[in-house]
Amino acid sequence: MVYVMLLKRKAGRLRFGITAFCFLAVQSILLVYTENVPIYLWMPVMGAAVFNMHIMISVSCEGNRNKWIYCTACAFLFSEFASSFEWNIYFHFRYAIGIQSVLLEYGLLVGIYAACFVGIWLVEKSLLNRGTDLYIAKEEVEIVGVIVLIIFLFSNLSYIYPNPDKPEKFFCISSKFQVQ
Numbered sequence: 001m002v003y004v005m006l007l008k009r010k011a012g013r014l015r016f017g018i019t020a021f022c023f024l025a026v027q028s029i030l031l032v033y034t035e036n037v038p039i040y041l042w043m044p045v046m047g048a049a050v051f052n053m054h055i056m057i058s059v060s061c062e063g064n065r066n067k068w069i070y071c072t073a074c075a076f077l078f079s080e081f082a083s084s085f086e087w088n089i090y091f092h093f094r095y096a097i098g099i100q101s102v103l104l105e106y107g108l109l110v111g112i113y114a115a116c117f118v119g120i121w122l123v124e125k126s127l128l129n130r131g132t133d134l135y136i137a138k139e140e141v142e143i144v145g146v147i148v149l150i151i152f153l154f155s156n157l158s159y160i161y162p163n164p165d166k167p168e169k170f171f172c173i174s175s176k177f178q179v180q
Contacts, residue, residue, distance in 0.1 A: 002078070002121050003071040007061035016060060023056040050076050066136040073148045080152060082116035
């Protein structure tokens, strides 16, 4: 949503609101109902989530294919960062320190996501100003795609190969690994 809010939109507020609600509902349903899928299905689910983000950006915002792909890649990378950052902070409080609180859990969730997305919005608004057009070449889109894929795969290696015997090493555990 950060990128959709930054880019010039195709529709007015009402139509945009309905579109955003529909896409967010689809994204939420996808991620909630596939929360505990086997490892071999996890990558296709993440691919579907990224594709849904891309459709949301391309349907809602003016621009061309390269701009939409670039913004989708950035949105995905930043959402993965926020998710991993929030999980690592929560994991530290919950498992390393031993604080268990629903208020802390949801407070961290809201606070960290809000801080991350406001920070991303502040950084990106100068680049994606609605008054100027952003030109992104095909080669740049390809490079961004490869970089995002590599970062995503490296940041989630511990999801595939977790080390549950040493939960104190919380910075080695991905945002996707659930400690029982």
